[in-house]
Amino acid sequence: MDASSSLVQPLLGWGQEHGTSLAPDVEIYQDPITGLSFRALQNIPPRTKLVICSFQTTLSYLNTTYLSPYFQSHSPPFPPNFVNSLKVHDPNIIGHFFLVQQYLLGTKSFWWHYIRLLPQPDTPEALGLPVWWPEADLEFLNGTNAEPPIKKRKALWEAEWKQGISLLATDFEDREKYTYHLYQWAASIFGSRSFRASLTIPPELISGSQNSFKDSLFILEHIMKDRFSVLLPVMDIGNHNGINQVDWSRDSSTGHFSLSNRELIAQGNQIYNFYGDKSNSELLVAYGFILPGTKRDTVNLRLTPSSEVVQLRRSQTSHVVDFNQPEQEFMFSVRILNDAARHGSGIPQLDMFSPGLVNTMSCMLANNRERRFLLTNPAYSLEKDPEVFSNPMSRNIIFVLRILQDKLNYEISRIEQCGVDLRKPQTQNQHTALEYRNRQVQVLQTAIPPISTILQSAFSYSSFCQHARHSANQSEDSLVSLHSHVELLSLDCAFGWLYKHYPDVTSKVSQLISEDQDEPLPLDWAILVEDWDHTYWTVWIYLVWMLWIHSKIEFETRHVDLAKWVFAMNKSYDDALSSHADAANLHADSTEQETIDFMVQNIAEIPDLVTFPLHQDATERLRNFASFVASEEVLPASCQMMTGSQAGEILEQKLLCISKVGHATRVQEEGSWTTFLSSLTA
Structure with a gap:
């Protein structure tokens, strides 16, 4: 499909009618690798607004709130019990059901020109997402960081659908058509194409609405905490290459969200959006692809501290909790460093690990003396201390390095053991998964030698020893x-x-x-x-x-x-x-x-x-x-x-x-x- 396609042109015409448009020198074309994409027809100077998206064309939970002229439903309302039961804690479920409704409305939907260009429910493999892969392909992800979130998504979506469908009144029109399959499709569309509400929706559009003060408050909280996301037709065609050369801006006075370039874009080049500083694990699970090079290769390392250790760790000023993702409090990662620059202030062997990992392990392995030191010095950070061997935590850091080395070796063994029966890859999904799997092992293997050097030296030398x-x-x-x-x-x-x-x-x-x-x-x-x-x-x-x-x-x-x-x-x-x-x-x-x-x-x-x-x-x-x-x-x-x-x-x-x-x-x-x-x- 190219820009002259009978489906793309009506989308652009519909968008233009409602305030969503492309810059004159930007076209939509079909790329053999990335599919529908943006391309520069001429050299495009910096700070050009490449895409302008009107909030009138966005699709999200907000369209069910009758909030303002920018977020209209254009559809029969959901039952009050359905909306009222979900809007406080689960607005994302309402948004998913709303997309299903628009699909079922077909040509009657305000968003029909947009929806028919999306991968369709009857061909979910076109989404390219691992959550839709056949079991033979998913086997290639067993033991990797991608396996748990894929399973979690499936379980979460099923629970959400059951919760939502149970709240739809039996006499709601076409209730039986709101199947789990369609809900999975809608959740996949939001998961792979939507934008964060906190970066997209101007708070002024909510606080200045005609809604009740109470409703406005919890909707603003939903936006701030990204409890739902927003589909931006046309804007979401932009692909991701991992290089941030664009800026997003939102304007409540004009009701637009725009994408601009920071640098000159040469004629004929694809124009990329930027999905965020995401690892290849995140990209694979959410979008179905990985990027080349090792810069974005990370391996998650989850810790399970006891309640006593959690209390000790939370007493340290270096500990940060993302209350929007409390389950990630003790999830860390290791990555390959691609430059010679230092990425931390502690001993260089720790630079490969995400902040908080070593400090949490320090709390987990601390003896009574070390716990007293940490409690007395809440601002102390083991992983930021370049002189860690010369203070009361010297035993602790060596112990941490030893257990960290064991954990890295265990993760390698687990991935390799889970893949021992894998056959030669036959599909593109399997090739992608195998490359991802091998790069996970490479990250872990690269992290071990610097740690081993310290441990081998510590274990093999002593001025007290006579040997x-x-x-x-x-x-x-x-x-x-x-x-x-x-x-x-x-x-x-x-x-x-x-x-x-x-x-x-x-x-x-x-x-x-x-x-x-x-x-x-x-x-x-x-x-x-x-x-x-x-x-x-x-x-x-x-x-x-x-x-x-x-x-x-x-x-x-x-x-x-x-x-x-x-x-x-x-x-x-x-x-x-x-x-x-x-x-x-x-x-x-x-x-x-x-x-x-x-x-x-x-x-x-x-x-x-x-x-x-x-x-x-x-x-x-x-x-x-x-x-x-x-x-x-x-x-x-x-x-x-x-x-x-x-x-x-x-x-x-x-x-x-x-x-x-x-x-x-x-x-x-x-x-x-x-x-x-x-x-x-x-």
Whole structure:
């Protein structure tokens, strides 16, 4: 169909009669790819009004409100009960039924010249929308971001139709013709061709109407919150290429909505509208196409925080909720960056992720100490902090990166698994879906390496470790801040550090572990970390504090960085005790408690420590403290074993996060825990 078509010319004639028109140098033509389109007949200078659409020709819910001369019904009214029941919360349903009515009116409809140019209900595949694709084509979208919203649309439209049809009186003319199929068609037309009411309708046309004040108020609210959309005949022919080179303007004095160009349009070029900064997922679901290049390729990442986490996240000033889309509060995305410019102020590895994702994950993974920090500092934003490794959230950001890496890998696996049985594409829909599917995987794969680089560095280096592979200098500039301020220790390395500085004590402790676990010496930590990592982290922390208490000045002089962490943990435990009564309890199950108690009792008999006996109550308090730190300050990691039967292999285990930021000397505190420690003398 071209501009001389017997259908296009009557549309333009009807539009002209009612104030809707094209600029003289704009034509409508049939493009082999985009279908009906606008094209420049001559060079068109900037700021030309390419299309002018009169509000008299628009079609929407407003035409059922008898609001003003601009929004007339030209049709038999719907029953009052139907309109009154839906107009408060579901004006969009009224708009969909109104379009069905106009279709059923045929040549009697005021909008007939417009409606007959639309894809027709008897050929819904002409819409090109995935919601109308056959199942064989939809299979190619399984597991992708496009699958859930397509299913949601189908379910939503069916529920809307049932709600609307139940309100139409049985004696309403042609009620039986308002089928679900026609409702789907009408909803598809609105979903793929309409404009947002908030950007289209001037509020003055509502507030200055003859309607009641109450009706005007809720209609204005509907417009502001985009609870319905508006069809703009002729204007909606413009296609989308993802480049915003147009301006929209609305004029209540003339009753027109216009489309203008920002730059010169050369003769013969297609003239594009701009649907918004939409991702390829949004374009595919709503319009049935995707654009080339990776700029618009995004993958959604939904989080499901607990109610407690939601409360914490909402306390942060960086959190923004779109009350028009509350279900999107914890929906985020990842994308490929197409330029070298920074897109955030935090560490660059986070630039690919949409705002709020990392901050929400931070709240979800925060321990007690980190939650207190976030509550005390509501303006703090983890994802915007370039020095995140040098503050109290250093453990948290590493934990976030680890879980984020796992989530990205899971999403890749899920998409690939859902497509394992796909055959070679046979239709254009299948080719489009397969390209979209592959690009979703590409986005996820691209996001992983920058995160992995940080994690691999964090897990593979420690100045505390005595193993050559862990103590080699890290020279990459971007990782200097990480290693200068925080380190992660495995049990293997932690006991190696103990052995270097306190060989006699460590030998005795290793012998105790060997006896308790019935394992030979030297200890094979690859076996022990599988089930006993929390137990022996508790033992290690208990032992470190015993060594510190036994000779504080010597310990603080020899182990400056570790002493900073000791002071920080003491302060943190004081804060925890003041806000959480259960912090004073033992954090271990019954099996772990039996082993922990065995170790604690026998550590007291080690010759180097026997000169400093603790009362039973003091022993239990120190034990409980160690178990609390062991549960709070570790994080799961895939770390290379340094010794034992699986030396060189990567094993999942818990690493202790040691921050080297803080005071190099003790600070006088007045909390119950630090007061207790001060009472202990060697």
